[in-house]
Amino acid sequence: MSPEKNAAEHNYLNYKGKYKGIFSWIFSTDHKRIGLLYLFSILSFFIIGATLGLLMKFELIAPGSTIMDAQSYNAFFTLHGIIMIFAVVIPGLPAVFGNFLLPIMIGAKDVAFPKINLLSWYLYVTGVTLVLLSQFAGQGPPDTGWTFYAPYSFRTTNTMLPAVFGAFVLGFSSILTGLNFLVTIHRMRAPGMTWLKMPLFPWSLYATGWVQLLATPIIGITLLMIVGERTLHIGFFDPTLGGDPILYQHLFWTYSHPAVYIMILPAMGAISEIISTFSHKTIFGYRFMIASLLAIAFVGYFIWGHHMFTSGMSGTALYTFSLLTFLVAIPSAIKVFNWISTMHKGSIDLQTPFYWAMAFIFVFMIGGFSGLILGSLAANVHLHNTHFVVAHFHFIVFGGTGFAFFGAAHYWFPKITGRMYDTKWANIGLVLFFLGFITLYGPMFYLGFKGMPRRYFDYDEVFHAGNIISTMGSWVLYSGLAIILINLFSALRGGKKAVSDPWGGKTLEWTIPSPPPVENFVETPFITRGPYDYK
């Protein structure tokens, strides 16, 4: 029996610890198991959120009421937004792949605070439970949109408190995860792994951790203020009491804009890993990639006002926010150039994760360019609150974080499960998913430009054709998603056994067995080389 085979048989999945059965999972402080707990939860809520989206698109296939009335549509897009934003893409990559891979990629045995890591997951489950409860408690589901804008959010008679409090709890989960990762990266890197020898995925989690830590409390206090408005009538955002609803928007977006960097930075980190591995080449401009991650995180704090260009801010605020918004595109562009340069003259291995990475770059660029258009004050007046915005953020969040999530899933699947999946079906799924995605969201740019408002269940007949195409795209996307997930799930049982390094990667996770042993490393590694040492 070869040592590797023996090692892979004693791994974190079949490890027999203090607890048995399901308790060995929900009481586990092993970062790998916690990563999978998150994967299970997040995937479940993603499917719920996606189904809500599918139904919303079905409503929009024709003008007028198709399968629901206006109030229901409001409840649908509210829940769709809350689930997708707070329960899927914000935790997303950090909670699943960060938890699983971060300690391994820096040569550590676990995160800095394993019990707090488990607490993060408990808080996550509590938060989403509260959000779901809001659908069934009392006075009708929340109908404010995921943005909870004042004054409607404290005037609506629909149930708001469980959803608002649920989002608060989810924020706390995010803070603790960020805190944990920051301390882990500062204190637990293997000997010899200096900051500039750390791979880009951990670097991206580092930049993200600062945003999670420093931005999330703002939404925490803002949501508490909404609770205060609803219950105590404190008047912070109530114009009849002297409050300013626009201040709510300021506070809300002071978090929610940095939040989109929580979504995209780990995605960029994962894409860097994938592109380097499948180009068999070190990342081009490693230091600039790090600087860009940190620059995006930093500049991202100061540009929240671009969500409020038409709300009534002063001219000075408008110019300031628009100018700063354009700045953040620069480091993002640097990253795209460096990914392409990495591929240039590399020895490309066309595998499923690499296809996802290429699809990512394509949709991310479209999303990014449309963001620049929205960031221009004059254009924004025309495009705000139209489907153009909907297209923009789906391209950049679903296209960006979503595609990177699937890419990461296909990249690290062998490591996590010890199995290989069927590549043919994975690629078929990807193609359907990609084509469906473009068909679903592409027309929305045009529809928005022509004036179709967002968050409306009805529209003028002139938008009908574009909506039919878009809705059909949602069916293709959903089928692609089904194939992808079924393919990965069946690989869990019937997939070929994976070796330590099926892709020829150079980062530390590829030096240990698939699946990894409980303690990750039999001996603490000593690092002497850079992270992408292809020669």
Next chain:
Amino acid sequence: MNTHAYIHRDDLTSKTGMWLFLFTEMLLFGGLFVVYSVYRFRNPLAFHMAAGELSVFIGTLNTVILLTSSATIAMSVTAMQKQNKKLTLLLLGITILLGVAFLVNKYFEWGGHIREHIYPGSSVLALRGQGDVLFYGLYYFMTGLHALHIVIGLVFIGFITVFVFINKVNTENFVLLENSGLYWHLVDLIWIFLFPLFYLIT
């Protein structure tokens, strides 16, 4: 084969975690300072007049109480380092008593206002004008959230006091005591800013 290499205690890691948590608390209150800044800017006279209704005496007394409690918990760390368990426990006890005194003062202060029907949502307050509504809304919300943090801090220090008593926290291992001190100091820091912004803008 060492399967538990990370079990060995790392105080710097623990302290780093606590500091990062303190940053989140700073940002949490920071959001409220944003609200304060905006509404103070928009209602300078109303804020000025309403602040005159607060008791500078109680505010100053509470400030001194909190500063002293910060000193006593800082001294308790020194006592621990000097292996003086009795003094550590005494100082921790005084810290807790001072914290409770702060809350008692707050109770009487708020009680006074509430008796005059000055509280969020009251019609009396609404009739006084928007600036007053915002001032008192911020007053109750910010000092209320701060008082909640005092309670949390006291619970935390309470646990640590017990741990010191049963030697779970001792001269070889007192990072938990330091961390509880850091939390308490943060609560003091927030009050250091709340005090002038509500009591001294007359």
Next chain:
Amino acid sequence: MGNEKNHIIPYLSILYVLAGLIALTLTSVTLTHIFLGTLTVTIALLIAAIKSFFVLRIFMHLKFEKRMFSIGVTAVALLISVVIIITLLDYLYR
């Protein structure tokens, strides 16, 4: 584990700092009753900042900890300030 664990702040140092903090507090209260106008608040906040500095440096041990912690605290304070300033750019110029 590092220097900071061995460093002990003497009781007397803590008490001196406390005395200074109380003195500063009483000063700011007294100043409020003497001066009037917008300068009062600025001075009061300045005094608050000085008090915070001593609480952070001595009570919270930052003087004897790794530089990273002081940098972090400063960065967070700056971040909050910049967010307030940018928000006020809206309200000041409406």
